Amino acid sequence: MLPMHRLEGLAKLTGAERYLDDEPIPGCLWGMTVRSPVSRGRITAVKFDPAIDWSSFIVVDHRDIPGPNETYLIENDQPVLAAGCVRHVHEPVVLIAHEDRRLLRRAVAGVKVEVDPEPPVLDYRVPPRAEQVQRGSDNTIKSLRIAKGDVERALASAARVIEGEYQTGAQEHIYIEPNAMAAWVEGDVVVVRGSMQCPYYVLNALKHALGRDERRVRVIQAPTGGGFGGKEDYPSTLAMHAALLSLKAGGRPVKIVYDRDEDMAATTKRHPSRVRHTTGVDADGRLTAMKIDVLLDGGAYVTLSPVVLSRGIIHACGPYFCPNVLVEGRVVLSNSVPYGAFRGFGAPQTQFACERHMDRVAGAIGMDPVAFRKLNLLRDGQTTATGQTIGGISGGTDRVALLDRALKLGAWEERREEAAAFNLTHPYLRRGVGVSCVWHGAGFTGNGEVYLDSKVQVAGLADGRIEVRAASTEMGQGTSTVFAQIAAAAAGYDAGEIVVATPDTAVVPNSGPTVASRTVMVVGRLIEKACGELKQKLGTRGSGLGVGGLNGDSLRRAIVEWHARNPGREPAATATFEPPPGVKFDDERYVGDAYATYAWGACVAHVEVDLRTCAARVLDFASVQDIGRVINPVLAKGQVQGGVVQAIGWALLEECRFRDGAMVNNQLTNYIIPTADDVPPIEVEFVEVPYAHGGGGAKGVGELPMDGPAPAVLNAIADAMGREVGADPMTIPMTPERLMTLVEAAEGAHGV
Amino acid sequence: MKVHAPATVNEACEMLARAAAEGRTLRPLAGGTDLLVHWPSKSAAHEGEYLDLSGVSELRPLVWRDDALVLGALTTYWDVVREARVAAELPLLNAAARQVGAVQIQSRGTWAGNIANASPAADGVPVLMAYDAGVALRSSGGERVVPLSAFYTGYRASVRRPDELITAIEVPIRSRDVAVFHKVGPRRAQAITKIGVAITRLAGSGADRWRIVANSVAPTVVRCREVERLLDSGARITSAGGFMPALQADISPIDDIRSTAAYRRTVMGRLLYHSLLGACSSVV
Numbered sequence A: 001m002l003p004m005h006r007l008e009g010l011a012k013l014t015g016a017e018r019y020l021d022d023e024p025i026p027g028c029l030w031g032m033t034v035r036s037p038v039s040r041g042r043i044t045a046v047k048f049d050p051a052i053d054w055s056s057f058i059v060v061d062h063r064d065i066p067g068p069n070e071t072y073l074i075e076n077d078q079p080v081l082a083a084g085c086v087r088h089v090h091e092p093v094v095l096i097a098h099e100d101r102r103l104l105r106r107a108v109a110g111v112k113v114e115v116d117p118e119p120p121v122l123d124y125r126v127p128p129r130a131e132q133v134q135r136g137s138d139n140t141i142k143s144l145r146i147a148k149g150d151v152e153r154a155l156a157s158a159a160r161v162i163e164g165e166y167q168t169g170a171q172e173h174i175y176i177e178p179n180a181m182a183a184w185v186e187g188d189v190v191v192v193r194g195s196m197q198c199p200y201y202v203l204n205a206l207k208h209a210l211g212r213d214e215r216r217v218r219v220i221q222a223p224t225g226g227g228f229g230g231k232e233d234y235p236s237t238l239a240m241h242a243a244l245l246s247l248k249a250g251g252r253p254v255k256i257v258y259d260r261d262e263d264m265a266a267t268t269k270r271h272p273s274r275v276r277h278t279t280g281v282d283a284d285g286r287l288t289a290m291k292i293d294v295l296l297d298g299g300a301y302v303t304l305s306p307v308v309l310s311r312g313i314i315h316a317c318g319p320y321f322c323p324n325v326l327v328e329g330r331v332v333l334s335n336s337v338p339y340g341a342f343r344g345f346g347a348p349q350t351q352f353a354c355e356r357h358m359d360r361v362a363g364a365i366g367m368d369p370v371a372f373r374k375l376n377l378l379r380d381g382q383t384t385a386t387g388q389t390i391g392g393i394s395g396g397t398d399r400v401a402l403l404d405r406a407l408k409l410g411a412w413e414e415r416r417e418e419a420a421a422f423n424l425t426h427p428y429l430r431r432g433v434g435v436s437c438v439w440h441g442a443g444f445t446g447n448g449e450v451y452l453d454s455k456v457q458v459a460g461l462a463d464g465r466i467e468v469r470a471a472s473t474e475m476g477q478g479t480s481t482v483f484a485q486i487a488a489a490a491a492g493y494d495a496g497e498i499v500v501a502t503p504d505t506a507v508v509p510n511s512g513p514t515v516a517s518r519t520v521m522v523v524g525r526l527i528e529k530a531c532g533e534l535k536q537k538l539g540t541r542g543s544g545l546g547v548g549g550l551n552g553d554s555l556r557r558a559i560v561e562w563h564a565r566n567p568g569r570e571p572a573a574t575a576t577f578e579p580p581p582g583v584k585f586d587d588e589r590y591v592g593d594a595y596a597t598y599a600w601g602a603c604v605a606h607v608e609v610d611l612r613t614c615a616a617r618v619l620d621f622a623s624v625q626d627i628g629r630v631i632n633p634v635l636a637k638g639q640v641q642g643g644v645v646q647a648i649g650w651a652l653l654e655e656c657r658f659r660d661g662a663m664v665n666n667q668l669t670n671y672i673i674p675t676a677d678d679v680p681p682i683e684v685e686f687v688e689v690p691y692a693h694g695g696g697g698a699k700g701v702g703e704l705p706m707d708g709p710a711p712a713v714l715n716a717i718a719d720a721m722g723r724e725v726g727a728d729p730m731t732i733p734m735t736p737e738r739l740m741t742l743v744e745a746a747e748g749a750h751g752v
Numbered sequence B: 001m002k003v004h005a006p007a008t009v010n011e012a013c014e015m016l017a018r019a020a021a022e023g024r025t026l027r028p029l030a031g032g033t034d035l036l037v038h039w040p041s042k043s044a045a046h047e048g049e050y051l052d053l054s055g056v057s058e059l060r061p062l063v064w065r066d067d068a069l070v071l072g073a074l075t076t077y078w079d080v081v082r083e084a085r086v087a088a089e090l091p092l093l094n095a096a097a098r099q100v101g102a103v104q105i106q107s108r109g110t111w112a113g114n115i116a117n118a119s120p121a122a123d124g125v126p127v128l129m130a131y132d133a134g135v136a137l138r139s140s141g142g143e144r145v146v147p148l149s150a151f152y153t154g155y156r157a158s159v160r161r162p163d164e165l166i167t168a169i170e171v172p173i174r175s176r177d178v179a180v181f182h183k184v185g186p187r188r189a190q191a192i193t194k195i196g197v198a199i200t201r202l203a204g205s206g207a208d209r210w211r212i213v214a215n216s217v218a219p220t221v222v223r224c225r226e227v228e229r230l231l232d233s234g235a236r237i238t239s240a241g242g243f244m245p246a247l248q249a250d251i252s253p254i255d256d257i258r259s260t261a262a263y264r265r266t267v268m269g270r271l272l273y274h275s276l277l278g279a280c281s282s283v284v
């Protein structure tokens, strides 16, 4: 297929496309949120400043919720509005609406939530004291375990055992558009429209908390400025809030648009992690045992943490073969904002640990990091930690060759030699190279896709064009464009003759959430199937052409004729997800095919550290990946480059700083994301091993790019600093301050 | 928000004088790149009174006199970047201007606003101070020129009275044989300085030739007079640590949201050492 421009690209470039905040809604009230001032405690009073005339404001608290005061998700433990107690700073307590945004701001400042504080958990790594326990006996949200072989025996008989502990910090999504949602009532239907990844998640949350069935709730996606997981579950909260205010205001439209500061302080972030590795290798450097302990900070409520943990532990061993594995994962409650979905969903955290550890294991046994990886990379026919045999539909990729290609693209040998010479002569700059190998399972874990039961509809329009109806959202990553390409290929059309419907729960079926790198692979495949179905329907009923014989012009003619014969109706076909044959996973024991297939990647980073400031800078970056068939090379490359930038930020710059449980650097001035000048040239190449059950042969590309860069960059820093300075970075973000502390400790230890 | 729009410096000064006499706060507004930051959440500032300088064309020009470059109070960083003669004769002004924010801020933000805002992290101030710049202050009562090195009196405090307007910055042109500016930010652009230093040395011989000016390591931008004395004395410093005793007396960095005191102190010593190693190997 030919590369194609983004369908909405011109509208975005010219500013014609409008985010919700840019769009005037006649008669609209603004909504704002009064939040908890402390991280944990009992609410003793909510006081309204008597100097304010409250009669002109709409005020909502938990007593205004028609249904259960619960955010519908995995466990429904998060209230829509705090009732009686609070569990994190900035937890929503009261909602206020007014048509004048200025008066509204003042009113929000005029509400005082008084809380009798209770002892919070502010460091997830420290076991809670009795008075800090808020869930079960020890605040555990979920524990999961993967076991294969006999890890203890293998460790006991290993030639060498190497340990390491790795930590990663919270990360903000920094989508370009902060969270925004509007709600109003049309007849008997509550309508919400806003920025979101998953319209049906929002629908389900509204049904639950408003006590309505789906005929009385409607959810429409507005043009969405980025999500990265930050708009997976959080928009449900805004939608419920806007809907409650609108209902109380007699159905008038209410718009809630978070300020950047509010969005950064009050919404979800990437789970902080601590991962411990104990690894056994034999005399040749083969992995014989991997014992891994994963601890995640879940924040104040369960939200999506169990599934983040699940994906995290499944990816914890990296793309390597090891006969004996024990991965034990735990996500625990703390009194911070709930940590949530973020590109990679736990896998970047565990693969950071794994890939940093692989370098340290290789170093400990005196092996070259590349040779060590090549020896241990999964070969087709070998099994993963869950006992899944890579091969058949998940096979066909030569991971060693893929690594070689990345090494070539990243000029590994040349840069390594150059760095060695450079480091001997430069007074204060040190260069190094680092590599990483990663994998990412696309789609929901295990039987998740089966439970989702995703559906896509395609319909022939009166003018012969075809409309694709799916709940999968465009948020800047290119869903609409690729859907148009896939449908066009399946129908023999030009992509310009495909209409991609706006996700609106009154119009589109539930094709599942736009998460987990699943859109092109899973939903794209459903579009192909639905197009086939449509052709078949029209072919058998219509022009005498054989089943499936319609294509392009003949299909267009058949659609137009069908409309002529059936005025007021439309020809349509729906496809429903069916798992690829033979894929089986045991959700209880964590054994089997965790994902039907995987994307594979290898990265090479070239960095320079300034010994004066201990600041590290990435000079060049190369990334090679197998994401199945590449449907749109420009968009796919953009996904990889964007992921690399986001991961470099996570690795070196981005740090959420908390004081008493509140994020204090909730401004773009002090939460440091990379600028164009902080980002190196990023070379990208694809290896295409088509996946028979993916749309157009694609696997997932959305998240894989977030997995590899952080460990590659840290490995390169270790390489640059290693021999001479002895600093061995195992924590991200590796800020200059942190690296200097490490260097000073190493100097102290070496007596320099 | 109430905005006054004077057309001349005299008019502006009268407005400031009247406000001062009536006990009202009237804030000059130049590029607005400090005043308007985080505007939506600054409710109190919305009620304030502002003196919009954009119509006062007298404040605009950048003028070369025989002995000095005079930056009108509305001169932006970009005006300086565009002026080729600055790069040749006062290269640190060019170097600092290019490292402020990014091009959008460079083309709106003014040098006078940077001085008046009195942030210890201001990037325009160290280079001006290292060039012995003076600040021209005008009020309805008259004009005075204060050396920039005597302008600040404490954290976000200066000798400027509320009725005074900065009208110009005078930068004397003298021959210098060392000129270094180094900004350490948390990233390469759009960054608030964590540690910065401007270093100059007057050409020729004699005493009092060095200027070492640091930002983000004290309540105000500071001249490091002990370090200057050390260098003027001709002492040979052979390691970053050699600057530490003098630096300890000159700077008082703190732990804050952007960095730590220990990091700032160490890096400042290293920057001095390596900058001088590169700039004039005779010193170290």
Ligand SMILES: Cc1cc2nc3c(=O)[nH]c(=O)nc-3n(C[C@H](O)[C@H](O)[C@H](O)COP(=O)(O)OP(=O)(O)OC[C@H]3O[C@@H](n4cnc5c(N)ncnc54)[C@H](O)[C@@H]3O)c2cc1C
Binding pocket: B027, B028, B029, B030, B031, B032, B033, B034, B035, B036, B037, B053, B073, B099, B100, B101, B102, B105, B108, B109, B110, B111, B112, B113, B114, B115, B116, B117, B121, B122, B123, B124, B164, B165, B166, B167, B190, B191, B192, B193
């Ligand atoms: C994104 C961004 C990046 C930035 N990056 C940097 C950076 O890298 N380095 C840096 O140093 N700064 C930076 N700043 C801060 C700011 O841009 C500079 O300090 C700039 O020089 C301020 O000038 P202004 O004309 O915009 O001042 P304004 O905001 O108009 O005014 C600032 C203060 O000066 C007073 N004032 C202005 N003119 C006069 C006058 N003539 N007489 C008396 N008082 C006056 C005002 O009343 C106010 O108190 C940044 C700001 C932003 C928003």
